[in-house]
Every structure is written in structure tokens, then in C-alpha cells.
Amino acid sequence: MPSYDPKRPLTLRDVSEASGVSEMTVSRVLRNRGDVSVTTREKVLKAARSLGYVPNKIAGALASQRVNLVGVVIPSLSNMVFPEVMTGISEVLDGTVLQPVVGVTNYSPDREESVLYEMLSWRPSGLIIAGLEHTDASHAMLAQAGVPIVEIMDIDGTPLDSAVGISHRRAGRQMAEAIVAAGYRSIAFLGTQMPNDHRARKRLEGFEEELARNGLTLIDREFYSGGSALLKGREMTEAILKRTPTVDFLYYSNDMIGAGGLLYCLENGLDVPGKIGLAGFNGVELLDGLPRKLATMDACRLEIGRRAAEIISGQHASGAAGGAVIELFPILQPGDTIRKR
Amino acid sequence: MPSYDPKRPLTLRDVSEASGVSEMTVSRVLRNRGDVSVTTREKVLKAARSLGYVPNKIAGALASQRVNLVGVVIPSLSNMVFPEVMTGISEVLDGTVLQPVVGVTNYSPDREESVLYEMLSWRPSGLIIAGLEHTDASHAMLAQAGVPIVEIMDIDGTPLDSAVGISHRRAGRQMAEAIVAAGYRSIAFLGTQMPNDHRARKRLEGFEEELARNGLTLIDREFYSGGSALLKGREMTEAILKRTPTVDFLYYSNDMIGAGGLLYCLENGLDVPGKIGLAGFNGVELLDGLPRKLATMDACRLEIGRRAAEIISGQHASGAAGGAVIELFPILQPGDTIRKR
DNA sequence: TTGCGGTATGATAGCGCTAACAGTTCGGGT
DNA sequence: ACCCGAACTGTTAGCGCTATCATACCGCAA
Structure with missing residues (x-):
């Protein structure tokens, strides 16, 4: 040789x-x-x-005007939810010529804009992007791009092209419904302090809406940012319980802080779900290993990834137009932290 | 307009x-x-x-023979360790013209090979790849690539170009040393059943080596694959305790299963670390939220990402050759699950 | 006037590959 | 003998951009 x-x-x-x-x-x-x-x-x-x-794919792509890449723009990789979406996307794309390329925005609209610009400058065959809220410039770019776009995770709003996701507003309402139905009345919310986490915001809005329909309002709330979610969950839970001892339900904006809260309650010998109930959101598999099963709602992450990839690959193969909105329905898993009636 | x-x-x-x-x-x-x-x-x-x-960067890249992308090839995104490496890489690369592009191999050498082929076909400015073990074809490709290559996570072996990581063999030895020094004698190992997780393998080798130096051998071992790590940790722990009740220390190949085991032990009222000690590996921040702090060893993930990115960007800017090997030293965090002497 | 250095802009020639078309060969039907 | 189409291989002309060099223009010193 x-x-x-x-x-x-x-x-x-x-x-x-x-x-x-x-x-x-x-x-x-x-x-x-x-x-x-x-x-x-x-x-x-x-x-x-x-x-x-x-x-050399650079030359090949230029000559053939074909780039078999699909941009995937997501806020974060470190919270268990988006890796699972990626898994769904990869599963489907592996059966095609297309390949995913991730971009991470850290929940910053400006970063999203520049990630998007960067991605589009490689002329991908399609784009999957988390959320429906984007800057004006991002919207303009997406509209101009001339490739299939799928906005994922959320359907409470107007998609640019296609969308696959759940209604977070409805998810919040459903959870509130279940909590109220179980007889809890002094309900507090614990979540992330992130102005740009629109999905968490919508869940809370739906939640409060439903409480209001039942003549209730949140008795207390607590926000955090950064740090270990499990630990923050403990700390916030402790803070709330100290500040508002009458609280009888803690609604967490994600399972990780919920898990922290659950561990805290169990350690302190609180009667869960008798005296106090807990619920999170996402349905992360981590919960399976906890001493008690936290009530949660599956966000259909795997399925969202799969469906989005299917839309892209379908349009790529057929050249057909998009515009589909696929709503998925999360299932409430009551676990052992909401009392049965 | x-x-x-x-x-x-x-x-x-x-x-x-x-x-x-x-x-x-x-x-x-x-x-x-x-x-x-x-x-x-x-x-x-x-x-x-x-x-x-x-x-159109495709055209630009072809004309200028410059592609400001750095390929990052890692086994997985869903285990908390690689996202943190990515964070370190991004931190450094954000200050340069370079951009990371990830490829995931799922611990499969064949997949690694094809991911590598795909990446190199885009002629990136550099490549960061987890591990020192690759197929012959992968080795050949990397050698031919003509760009800076940094192999990360592990330095027990011969790097192709540069390398940044820790000695997993040594890490295993150190942990064994500490465990033996604390007086534990009936030690079991619990880990992943992954023939291609070379780093976990090396840790175990180092661990057994040090036990042998002390006239000890593993009293039992248990492996798993797939599923929720936290849950698996519980199950495996239960299995070992049932099968080998005389065991007095459980060494887990990662913190997640270690956390599961810890929860199990605490729930069952076992005297930790008196009657039984536990240790994991990685130093994931998740542990901060646990009822008791699991003994572990920080794998320097953030720093590994940073250093690797620095090497790439340095070589990119200066055109200098590589060949550096940077060894980082994980710190043993005894936590509360190894008894103090 | 000529010439010179600097600034601003344009013309030209690829980068490495592929689409589209143009051969070439060969076997078989008429 | 002829033609025809299938099977294979080659030629040509870009893809959209940038490196490089050429040109135009300006003010100013000689």
C-alpha cells in the first residue's frame, strides 16, 4: 500500500x-x-x-444542490428532555439519507437567532426547532428558508409551517383538575425562573386558569435558576413549607425539582400524599428509581421527535408542502403522590 | 421592502x-x-x-478551503457526562470562529466509524473524539485527516495525536485504596454490561489490581444494560445483598446506579457507611440532592472539554503541530458513604 | 507634468464535485 | 448487412463563493 x-x-x-x-x-x-x-x-x-x-461533501453538496442534513435547534442538552427528543429524531432519520445536526440555544432568543443563521447558511434539507416563539429576524429567516420546518414541543400558538407537540396550557389545566379533584386546596407552584421557557410558562398559566375556575389561587410560589435541580427542589420545598406551612400541594415545573422535593418530604416524615401532595412534569425515567412514584405527565418526547423527523423526511422525499399540526396528548400518571379519592 | x-x-x-x-x-x-x-x-x-x-457556507467553504467546524464524537448524550463535556467545549469555542458539531456513536465502534467518515467528509478544522480505542479504519481515517485530533476522557493508551483525560485505571486503583484503607474487605462491583465502555473496564481493572495488591478479590459482581439507571441500581443492589449478605462495600461503575443503590440501602435501614459502604464514579451534580452524599470521583468533564477545545483552537490559529497529552487528576470525594477511620 | 503609495472596487479563475449529455461498445433483431 | 437500444464510460459546464491580481481613483511630493 x-x-x-x-x-x-x-x-x-x-x-x-x-x-x-x-x-x-x-x-x-x-x-x-x-x-x-x-x-x-x-x-x-x-x-x-x-x-x-x-x-468531500462540501463540493458534492455545492454541485448537487443537496445537503442531507436536518438542523435541530433546541434550548438545552442537559435536562433529560431534549436528548430523548433527539433519540426519536435519530431513530427515524437513521432509516433515511438524512442526518441530524444539533444546535443549542440555552433558552436565549438571540442565541437561537444566530444558531439558526449558522444552520441555514449550510442549506439543510429541513429544520426542527423547539418552540413557537422566535425573534422577528428568526421568523423571517425561517420563512425564507424554503425547506420544511417543524416546530416541536408546543402547539399553543401559530406554527410557521408544521408543528408537533402537546398543549402545555392544557397539560397545566389537567393537572390542576386532578389536584383539585383529589381535594387539595392550598396549592403552591415551584419552578424555574426563566422568562424564555415559554412552555413552563404556559403550563403555569393553564394551571392557574383551572384553579381560578375552581375559585382557587396559588397560595405560594417559588422560583430558581441554575444549580442542581434535585438540590434546588429540596431547598425550594423547604422554603415553601417554612413560609407557608398550610400548603397541601406542591406543583413543580419539572420532575427533577419534584424529585428533590419528594425526597425532602419523605426524609422529613411528611405524610405524602395524605397531608401533602406533589406533582411534576415530563415523565423522566429517573422517577422510576425513586422511593415513591411522583405524579407527573409524560411530555411525549420520543414521539415528538419521531413525528417531527417523519414530517421532514416525508416532505424531503415527496417534495410535498407541509403545514400539518400534530397534537399529542400527554397522559397524567398519578403515581403515589396524589391521594386517591 | x-x-x-x-x-x-x-x-x-x-x-x-x-x-x-x-x-x-x-x-x-x-x-x-x-x-x-x-x-x-x-x-x-x-x-x-x-x-x-x-x-451559502457550502460555496464559501469550497472556495476558501476553510470550514470552521469542529467535530465532536461521543458515545451518548443521555448520561449527564457528555453534555458537560460539550459545555466545556462550547465555552471555549464560543470565543473563537470555530463551532462544534456533535456525532453520537452509542458505544458502537462501527457507528463511530461511520460517524467519523461522515464528519470528515465535511472537512472540519479539527476533531474531538471520546476514547482511545477505535477500529483500524477509524484510525486510518483520523491519521489521514490532516487536522488536529484530540482524544478525550482517557489517557490509558496511545493517543493518535493529542489527548486530554484522566487515567481510569488509576482512578479505579485510588478508589480501591480508599475503600481498603477504610477497613472494608468484602467488596462487590456493580456496573454496565458494555463491552465497548473501555473506560469503565479500565476502572474496574485498576480497582481489582489494587484489591489484589491487598490480597483481596471481588466477592461478587452484577451487570446491567439499558433501562433507568437509578432503578437498575436499586435492583442490582437488592440482588447482591440477597445473594451475598456478607458484602460490606458496593462499588458502582457510575453515580446514577450508585444513587439508586444508596436510596435502596437507606430505605431498608442499612447502616451506611457503618455496615456497608458505597461509592460511584463521575461526580454528577445530581448527587447534591440526595439524602446522603455518595462517595465518588470527579471525572473532570468540564475541564476535559475546555482543554480539548483549547488545543484545537490553538492549533487552528497557529498551525502548529499537536501531540500533547494532558492528564487531569480526579479528586476522590469521600462523601458520607465510606466510613472515616 | 509625472509618478507614487494608498484606498476602493472589479474581473477572472478556480475550489471538488455532480447533472446532463455525448460518445462507445456490444449483442441481437430484421 | 443494417440499425437499435442497453450498458458502460467520458466530456463539459457549472454550483456560489473567495483568492488573487488588476484597475481606477485620489491626493500629494518631486
């Missing part, structure tokens, strides 16, 4: 010379496109392999 | 015509390169903005 100057990057021409056929034929072999005789194909593959040739 | 056919994608030419200057000048303005008069610059920017033009 001859050794070549590692400085000069290999091109199709190198493979073509090494195998004695035209660049075009090499290109055809490497892409499995068009008719190539078996002997030629093998000759080319052998040459390509022995050279260690890796095709 | 005129509206254009959204079908035809915009090019430099459109902006050039709209602003009455050459494409070259537009290109210069959009990249802030070369001398352009203030009036021209503004004219161009106005036109570009009003058209909603997004440059």
Missing part, C-alpha cells in the same frame, strides 16, 4: 488516476448511482480504500 | 444587484474583510438585510 503526501488532501482525481478511470466514474461508484460494471466498481473501491479517500 | 420569489434561493448576485456593487464587494462586506468604504458597506448591509440573505 503506497504512502502519499499527507499534506495534500485527496480528491476524486487521485482516486481516478489510481484506478485508471474518469472522475465521473469514481463519483458514480462512490455514490452507487448509475450503471458501473462490476470490475470497474471493484477497481475503484480498492483504489479509494487503499488511498483512504473520504469524499 | 420588495418581495421576491421564495422559490429561487438568494445568492450573492442578488445582493450585488440590489445594492449596485460587485459580488466581490458584497462578499467583503459580509465577511468584514478588506477595505470597503463606509457608504458602500451600509448600502450592501441594507440590501442584504432587506432581502433576508443568508450566505
Whole structure:
């Protein structure tokens, strides 16, 4: 196996010379496109392999005007929810020519805008983006992009193109309904202090709406930002219980802080769910390992990822237009932290 | 603001015509390169903005032979460890022109190979890849790539170019040392059943090595795969305690199953760390919220990400060669689950 | 006047690949 | 013998951008 100057990057021409056929034929072999005789194909593959040739997709994409990438723009990777969405997306995309490329915004609209700009400048075949709220500039870019766009997680609003998600407002209402039905009356909310987490905001809005319909209001609330969610859950729970000892239900904006709260209550010998009930949101698998099962609502993350990827790949294959809105329905899992009536 | 056919994608030419200057000048303005008069610059920017033009990086990259992307190849996103590495990488890269692009291998060497092939076909400016173990083909590709490569997480082996990580073998030894020193003698191991998790394997090897030096061997072991780690930790712990009631220490291959085990022990009223000690590995922040602090070892994930990114960006800027090996030293955090002597 | 350095802009030639079309060969039907 | 189409391979012309060099213009010193 001859050794070549590692400085000069290999091109199709190198493979073509090494195998004695035209660049075009090499290109055809490497892409499995068009008719190539078996002997030629093998000759080319052998040459390509022995050279260690890796095709240059930059040039290929420019020439063919095709980029088999799907941009996925999400707020965070570190909270268990988006990795699962990614899993769903990958599952579906693995069966196609498309590949996901992630961009993370950290819940910042400006960062979202620049991530989007960056992604679109690579001319992806489609885009999956979390949420329905974007800056004006982001909206304009998306509208201009000319590729399928799927906004995921949330459907409380007007999608730009397609959307797959759940109604967080409804989710909040449902949870409130269940809590009230179970006889709890002094309800507090514990959540993230994130002006840009629109989904958490909508859940809380729906929740308060339903409380109001029952003549109730939140008796207390507590917000946090940063740090270990489990620990914050403990701390906030302690704070609320100290400040408002009459509270009989704690509604957490996510399971992680809910789990922290649950651990705190159990350690302190509180009667859960008799004297005090708890509920979170997301349905993370982490909860399975807890001493008691926290009430929660599955956010259909895997399914959202799958459906979004299906929409993209469907439109990619067929060239059809989008505009679909798929609403998924989370299931309330009462667990062991809401008392049964 | 005129509206254009959204079908035809915009090019430099459109902006050039709209602003009455050459494409070259537009290109210069959009990249802030070369001398352009203030009036021209503004004219161009106005036109570009009003058209909603997004440059085509595919074409730009091909023409300039520069791609400001850094490939990051990791086994998984769903276990809290790699997201933190990503955070470190992003932190550093955000201060440069470079951008990370992740690829996930799910601990499969074959998948790693294809992810690598895919990445290299986009001709990134550098590559960060977890682990030192790769297929022959992967090795060949990396060697040919002609860009800075940093292998991260592990330094027990021979790096291809640069490496940043800890010695997992040593980490295992250190933990064994501490456990033995604390007087535990009937030690069991609980971990993942993953032939390709080389780092967990090396930790266990180091661990057993040190036990052997003290005339000890593992009294029992238990492996799992898939499912909720917290739950698996419970189940495995229960299994071991039933099967080998004489066990006095449980060494877990990661904090998540360790946390599950800890919860199990506490619930069952076991005397931790008196009658039985526990330790995990990773130093995940989740542990902060647990009722008792699990002994663990910080894997320096954030720092590994930072250093790796620094190496890439340094080499990118200077064109210098690599070959550095940076060893980081994890700190043993005894927590409350190893008895003090 | 000529010439010179600096600034601002344009023209030209690719980057490495693929789409589209143009051969070439070969076997078989008429 | 001829033609025809299928199977295979090659030629040409870009894709949208940037590197490089050429040009135009300005003010000012010689």
C-alpha cells in the first residue's frame, strides 16, 4: 500500500488516476448511482480504500444542490428532555439519507437567532426547532428558508409551517383538575425562573386558569435558576413549607425539582400524599428509581421527535408542502403522590 | 421592502444587484474583510438585510478551503457526562470562529466509524473524539485527516495525536485504596454490561489490581444494560445483598446506579457507611440532592472539554503541530458513604 | 507634468464535485 | 448487412463563493 503526501488532501482525481478511470466514474461508484460494471466498481473501491479517500461533501453538496442534513435547534442538552427528543429524531432519520445536526440555544432568543443563521447558511434539507416563539429576524429567516420546518414541543400558538407537540396550557389545566379533584386546596407552584421557557410558562398559566375556575389561587410560589435541580427542589420545598406551612400541594415545573422535593418530604416524615401532595412534569425515567412514584405527565418526547423527523423526511422525499399540526396528548400518571379519592 | 420569489434561493448576485456593487464587494462586506468604504458597506448591509440573505457556507467553504467546524464524537448524550463535556467545549469555542458539531456513536465502534467518515467528509478544522480505542479504519481515517485530533476522557493508551483525560485505571486503583484503607474487605462491583465502555473496564481493572495488591478479590459482581439507571441500581443492589449478605462495600461503575443503590440501602435501614459502604464514579451534580452524599470521583468533564477545545483552537490559529497529552487528576470525594477511620 | 503609495472596487479563475449529455461498445433483431 | 437500444464510460459546464491580481481613483511630493 503506497504512502502519499499527507499534506495534500485527496480528491476524486487521485482516486481516478489510481484506478485508471474518469472522475465521473469514481463519483458514480462512490455514490452507487448509475450503471458501473462490476470490475470497474471493484477497481475503484480498492483504489479509494487503499488511498483512504473520504469524499468531500462540501463540493458534492455545492454541485448537487443537496445537503442531507436536518438542523435541530433546541434550548438545552442537559435536562433529560431534549436528548430523548433527539433519540426519536435519530431513530427515524437513521432509516433515511438524512442526518441530524444539533444546535443549542440555552433558552436565549438571540442565541437561537444566530444558531439558526449558522444552520441555514449550510442549506439543510429541513429544520426542527423547539418552540413557537422566535425573534422577528428568526421568523423571517425561517420563512425564507424554503425547506420544511417543524416546530416541536408546543402547539399553543401559530406554527410557521408544521408543528408537533402537546398543549402545555392544557397539560397545566389537567393537572390542576386532578389536584383539585383529589381535594387539595392550598396549592403552591415551584419552578424555574426563566422568562424564555415559554412552555413552563404556559403550563403555569393553564394551571392557574383551572384553579381560578375552581375559585382557587396559588397560595405560594417559588422560583430558581441554575444549580442542581434535585438540590434546588429540596431547598425550594423547604422554603415553601417554612413560609407557608398550610400548603397541601406542591406543583413543580419539572420532575427533577419534584424529585428533590419528594425526597425532602419523605426524609422529613411528611405524610405524602395524605397531608401533602406533589406533582411534576415530563415523565423522566429517573422517577422510576425513586422511593415513591411522583405524579407527573409524560411530555411525549420520543414521539415528538419521531413525528417531527417523519414530517421532514416525508416532505424531503415527496417534495410535498407541509403545514400539518400534530397534537399529542400527554397522559397524567398519578403515581403515589396524589391521594386517591 | 420588495418581495421576491421564495422559490429561487438568494445568492450573492442578488445582493450585488440590489445594492449596485460587485459580488466581490458584497462578499467583503459580509465577511468584514478588506477595505470597503463606509457608504458602500451600509448600502450592501441594507440590501442584504432587506432581502433576508443568508450566505451559502457550502460555496464559501469550497472556495476558501476553510470550514470552521469542529467535530465532536461521543458515545451518548443521555448520561449527564457528555453534555458537560460539550459545555466545556462550547465555552471555549464560543470565543473563537470555530463551532462544534456533535456525532453520537452509542458505544458502537462501527457507528463511530461511520460517524467519523461522515464528519470528515465535511472537512472540519479539527476533531474531538471520546476514547482511545477505535477500529483500524477509524484510525486510518483520523491519521489521514490532516487536522488536529484530540482524544478525550482517557489517557490509558496511545493517543493518535493529542489527548486530554484522566487515567481510569488509576482512578479505579485510588478508589480501591480508599475503600481498603477504610477497613472494608468484602467488596462487590456493580456496573454496565458494555463491552465497548473501555473506560469503565479500565476502572474496574485498576480497582481489582489494587484489591489484589491487598490480597483481596471481588466477592461478587452484577451487570446491567439499558433501562433507568437509578432503578437498575436499586435492583442490582437488592440482588447482591440477597445473594451475598456478607458484602460490606458496593462499588458502582457510575453515580446514577450508585444513587439508586444508596436510596435502596437507606430505605431498608442499612447502616451506611457503618455496615456497608458505597461509592460511584463521575461526580454528577445530581448527587447534591440526595439524602446522603455518595462517595465518588470527579471525572473532570468540564475541564476535559475546555482543554480539548483549547488545543484545537490553538492549533487552528497557529498551525502548529499537536501531540500533547494532558492528564487531569480526579479528586476522590469521600462523601458520607465510606466510613472515616 | 509625472509618478507614487494608498484606498476602493472589479474581473477572472478556480475550489471538488455532480447533472446532463455525448460518445462507445456490444449483442441481437430484421 | 443494417440499425437499435442497453450498458458502460467520458466530456463539459457549472454550483456560489473567495483568492488573487488588476484597475481606477485620489491626493500629494518631486
